[in-house]
Amino acid sequence: MDLVVAVLFQLIYVISNLALISLGLAIIFGMMRVINLAHGEFLMLGGYTVVVATNAGINIWVSMLILAPLVVGIIGVIVERLLIRWLYGRMVDTLLATWGLSLLLVGIVTSIFGASTGTTVSPPLGVVRIGDYSASGYELFLVVVTIVLLFGVWLTLRFTKLGLLARGTMQNAEMASALGVSTSRIYMITFGLGAAVSGLAGGLLAPMTGVLPTIGATYIAKAFITVISGGSAILAGTTAGSILLGGINGVFSFIAGSTFGEIALLLAAIILLRLMPRGITGRFFRKSL
Amino acid sequence: MTFSRRSFLAGSSALALSSAPIIGRAQGSDKIIFASILDLSGGLDIYGAPMAETTKMAIDDINAAGGLLGREVELKLYDAQSTIQFYTQYATQAAAGDRAHTVHAGITSASREAIRPTLARFKTLYFYNTQYEGGVCDYNTFCTGSTPAQTVAKVVPYAMNKWGKKVYIVAADYNYGQITAQWMQRFVKENGGETLDVEFFPLDVTNFGPTINKIQTAKPDFVISALVGGAHVSFYRQYAAAGMNKEIPIASTTFGVGNEQTLISAEEGDGIIASYSYFEGANNPTNTEFLARLEARLGAGRPVMNELAVRSYEGAMLWAEAVKMAGTPDRDPVIEALRSGLSYNGPSGAVAVDPQTNHCNMNVYIGDLKDQKWNIVESYEAQPPADTQLVCDLVANPDQSTFLFENGLAAAGIE
Numbered sequence: 001m002d003l004v005v006a007v008l009f010q011l012i013y014v015i016s017n018l019a020l021i022s023l024g025l026a027i028i029f030g031m032m033r034v035i036n037l038a039h040g041e042f043l044m045l046g047g048y049t050v051v052v053a054t055n056a057g058i059n060i061w062v063s064m065l066i067l068a069p070l071v072v073g074i075i076g077v078i079v080e081r082l083l084i085r086w087l088y089g090r091m092v093d094t095l096l097a098t099w100g101l102s103l104l105l106v107g108i109v110t111s112i113f114g115a116s117t118g119t120t121v122s123p124p125l126g127v128v129r130i131g132d133y134s135a136s137g138y139e140l141f142l143v144v145v146t147i148v149l150l151f152g153v154w155l156t157l158r159f160t161k162l163g164l165l166a167r168g169t170m171q172n173a174e175m176a177s178a179l180g181v182s183t184s185r186i187y188m189i190t191f192g193l194g195a196a197v198s199g200l201a202g203g204l205l206a207p208m209t210g211v212l213p214t215i216g217a218t219y220i221a222k223a224f225i226t227v228i229s230g231g232s233a234i235l236a237g238t239t240a241g242s243i244l245l246g247g248i249n250g251v252f253s254f255i256a257g258s259t260f261g262e263i264a265l266l267l268a269a270i271i272l273l274r275l276m277p278r279g280i281t282g283r284f285f286r287k288s289l
Numbered sequence: 290m291t292f293s294r295r296s297f298l299a300g301s302s303a304l305a306l307s308s309a310p311i312i313g314r315a316q317g318s319d320k321i322i323f324a325s326i327l328d329l330s331g332g333l334d335i336y337g338a339p340m341a342e343t344t345k346m347a348i349d350d351i352n353a354a355g356g357l358l359g360r361e362v363e364l365k366l367y368d369a370q371s372t373i374q375f376y377t378q379y380a381t382q383a384a385a386g387d388r389a390h391t392v393h394a395g396i397t398s399a400s401r402e403a404i405r406p407t408l409a410r411f412k413t414l415y416f417y418n419t420q421y422e423g424g425v426c427d428y429n430t431f432c433t434g435s436t437p438a439q440t441v442a443k444v445v446p447y448a449m450n451k452w453g454k455k456v457y458i459v460a461a462d463y464n465y466g467q468i469t470a471q472w473m474q475r476f477v478k479e480n481g482g483e484t485l486d487v488e489f490f491p492l493d494v495t496n497f498g499p500t501i502n503k504i505q506t507a508k509p510d511f512v513i514s515a516l517v518g519g520a521h522v523s524f525y526r527q528y529a530a531a532g533m534n535k536e537i538p539i540a541s542t543t544f545g546v547g548n549e550q551t552l553i554s555a556e557e558g559d560g561i562i563a564s565y566s567y568f569e570g571a572n573n574p575t576n577t578e579f580l581a582r583l584e585a586r587l588g589a590g591r592p593v594m595n596e597l598a599v600r601s602y603e604g605a606m607l608w609a610e611a612v613k614m615a616g617t618p619d620r621d622p623v624i625e626a627l628r629s630g631l632s633y634n635g636p637s638g639a640v641a642v643d644p645q646t647n648h649c650n651m652n653v654y655i656g657d658l659k660d661q662k663w664n665i666v667e668s669y670e671a672q673p674p675a676d677t678q679l680v681c682d683l684v685a686n687p688d689q690s691t692f693l694f695e696n697g698l699a700a701a702g703i704e
Contacts, residue, residue: 003506010498017496110330122554127532133505136530139498208527209495210552212519214331218493253499258490259462261499 002131007254009130013139014253015246016146020205021219022226022238023149024198030227030234031170032190034084035095038102039223040216042195046072046202047211048109054121060207061124068203069196076195080188088187102216109213123207142204149197154235157289166190225269231279236288240280245269320363321356321618323348323605324383326394326404331371335519335547336396339598340418341366344393346586347605357612365389373403380404384411390618391608393418393601398465402692405430409690414620418604420546420565420596422468423674424694424701425647426681429620431627432648433604433640435566435596437472438676439653441542443669444564445476445513447655448540451562453510454482459500459524461517461543462489464695469515469542471698472676485509490516495523501531514541522552529557538562548593550661561658565596566651566672567637568663576636596637603635607642628683639671646681648674679703 025039036042046068053063083101087094125137157163169176169186177183209215226245230237248268253261276283325344328337348364356362365387367379376395383389384407392408393416395401401417405427408415415430423436449456456477460466466489474484485507488500504512516524525544528534534557541563544550550558569580579602583591592598608623610633615622632641638652653672656663680693680701693701 003502006502006505007499010502013498014496122557123526123530127530133502134532134536135498136527136532138530208530209523210519210526215495215520218495218520250499254502257488258494258500262491262494 002133006130006133006135009135009139010254011247011250012143013135014250015242016143017205018222018226018246018249019150019238019242020142020146020201022223022230022242023153024194024196024201025223026227026230026234026238027153027194027197028191029224030230030232030237031166032088032187032194033091034088034191035091035098036194037095037099037220038079038105038216039098039198040218040220041102041105042072042076042198042216043202043205043219044109044211044213044216045075045105046199046204047206047209047215048113049199050203050206051121051211060121064203064206065200069200072199072202073192073196076199077188077192079195080191084191085184085187106213106216113213121207136208138207142208145204149200150235150239153197154289157235162189222265225266229269229272229279231276231281231283233281233285233288236285237279237281240285244272244280320361321358321612322365322387322389323362323608324365324367324379324387324389324392324394325601326367326369326376326379326383326392328371328396328400329366329368333371333396333518336419336597337368339548339592339595340396340601342587342592343583343594343598343602344605346583347602347609351605351609357609357618358616360618362609367394369394369400373399376400376403377407380407381411384408384413389413390612390620391416391623393604393608395419396597397463398422399463401425402695405690405692412620414608414623416604416608418597418600420600422465422472422694423648423676424468424680425692426677426683427647427690427692428624428683428687429690430647431604431607431642432646432674432677433600433607435651435653436648436674436676437469437476437542438674438678439566439651439672440564441469441472442476442675443653443667443672444540444542444562444655445473445482446480447564447667448511448513448538448562449477449480449482452538454480455485455507455509456482457485457504457507457509457512457537458487458515459512460487460489460515461521462491463517466515466517468694468697473513473515473542475698475703490521490524492518493520495520497524497527500524501528501533504533504537509537511538511540514539515543516541517543518547522549525549525553525561526557529553534560545656545658545663546595546597548595550658550663551593555660558658558661562655562666563658563663564653564655566653567594567596567599568654568656568665569594570656570663570665571637571652571654571668572665573636573638575634579636594636599636600640603633603637603640606635607631607633607640641671643674643678645684646674646677647683648677650674676703 028036049068049071050063123138128135128137169183173183226241230241249261249265252264369375383392391414409429417432420434460470477484539561545563611623611626612618614626627642628644641650650671653669654665655667657666
């Protein structure tokens with residue numbers, strides 16, 4: 001019984017982990033159709049923000065929950081103004097440009113911090129006991145944060161004026177523009193928000209995984225697979241994609257080890273996209289956000 | 290036909306080329322060329338950067354003592370950027386372009402296997418100064434790093450005596466991890482223990498939650514790890530975050546060679562034990578003097594010394610001793626000198642070439658991690674490379690150039 005609870009908890013953690021690393025990408029790629037290959041580096045920058053800030057004596061919670069999204073959000077806005085805004089509607093070009101950006105960011109961070117960085121930021125919060133088993137309290141916290149974050153993004157898109165304008169602009173920029181919306185500004189804000197969400201995710205994961213300039217590469221593929229499998233509805237899609245792929249990955253990792261967990265995840269994504277080329281939300285929950 | 294300057298040059302250089310084999314290397318320059326290819330950028334530079342520093346120091350030390358045979362030694366250092374393709378390219382450049390007298394190169398087993406055939410083809414003496422899984426049987430190659438029979442065979446019984454006989458193995462999913470895990474199982478069995486499970490991880494895995502659950506289910510007496518690279522450091526963090534480091538201790542054959550102990554906090558790392566042929570605490574005057582000179586050279590921010598870095602220094606020095614003994618930097622006499630059982634007294638203690646395998650007899654230490662520093666708790670003198678000795682005999686048959694453990698231990702005829 002304890003084992004079931006412990007494994008179930010791990011499963012939920014794997015799922016929310018996937019949702020956490022994918023959400024920023026879902027906003028930038030799912031909503032804006034910008035293939036952001038620098039997504040992993042946004043996560044990495046969030047992690048470095050936390051490490052630098054805590055080393056400077058700033059409280060770890062402030063660093064993770066406020067500074068990481070703020071810093072990466074600002075970087076996102078700068079990137080959008082200098083690079084992305086010239087490339088809207090040119091998907092392949094955004095792919096190349098953001099790939100270049102990703103190499104640049106890795107290079108800059110490596111030259112500043114070196115290739116290996118001491119991350120003496122331990123996960124805060126203690127240990128959660130489940131009978132004979134124990135799990136990290138911080139993992140529980142991450143699950144909660146992911147749920148809150150998904151809910152927050154949903155509230156923003158559904159009930160705020162910004163959310164309405166953003167959705168309108170993404171659906172039909174010309175019409176939105178004709179109705180007096182500054183689409184250029186909306187694009188900038190949306191990209192910045194996507195980057196901020198990525199930064200928050202990277203910051204939150206830093207105590208669990210440590211930071212390296214190249215850590216983005218370990219996230220990028222999974223994030224894209226999740227978002228593409230999820231389909232066009234960014235929230236429902238990311239959630240559904242994470243539950244399906246994370247669930248499969250978690251179950252197979254537990255039964256047959258990590259290697260098979262990864263294989264099962266990729267296999268599931270291939271089969272899914274063969275049957276539903278437009279992702280889960282291309283067929284189900286089509287009206288959802 | 291007009292006799293232009295260009296055609297004259299072309300003709301005369303063709304003449305020079307055709308006469309090159311007779312004149313030999315000494316004609317090109319009076320210097321002795323020492324080439325080194327290491328990963329100084331990219332994911333593997335946590336290993337490569339300290340190795341490059343000690344290699345430079347070794348060459349400076351040799352030149353400060355008047356060079357070799359009255360000639361200056363020139364270091365050609367190449368950065369392979371954690372990319373195998375560059376290894377092959379630079380190995381060719383070093384052997385054919387620089388006409389290096391020796392090449393000290395490679396960190397991962399994959400990089401070693403990429404360049405070993407190239408250097409054998411060009412008859413260029415090759416040193417691999419990295420701890421690895423054993424099994425290279427090559428007349429032209431000297432493997433100075435420790436192998437599983439030297440380290441794993443020590444740390445397994447030590448940990449079993451200390452903690453108990455039930456063992457859980459976690460390892461990186463490529464040839465080093467796979468083969469080392471087979472050695473671990475063998476030594477666990479030999480010491481009357483039981484391996485509960487073996488798990489392999491691709492190098493980019495960062496979530497070890499399911500494994501931690503499985504370890505909690507299996508309830509081993511300790512976990513032994515051969516995890517490799519930056520992403521795998523997450524294992525130690527998540528293990529500690531689940532409170533497991535207080536319950537089930539960890540031994541490792543890889544934790545520390547990339548100075549991982551400085552990448553995680555003291556609370557997360559305390560109590561991990563590992564076995565290498567060098568720790569900074571090695572108690573001998575050569576080591577004290579070596580560390581002091583290193584600090585004078587690089588300042589207080591110098592990298593922490595580990596087996597890979599120190600063995601790179603000792604490997605260069607071992608080669609220098611062989612050149613002195615042979616009286617020439619040419620390959621064949623130097624190999625003979627090395628294979629006479631040549632020994633060098635370095636910071637790790639005596640390192641002596643074993644002519645049967647072209648590996649080394651060396652001191653082995655077990656370290657216990659406390660506050661990000663290794664304390665030596667056990668030391669073993671002059672340990673032979675017993676694993677490779679099982680399958681390789683270069684005395685009986687010198688004409689060999691193979692990697693015998695390529696397909697695992699069973700394929701090499703080891704039970």
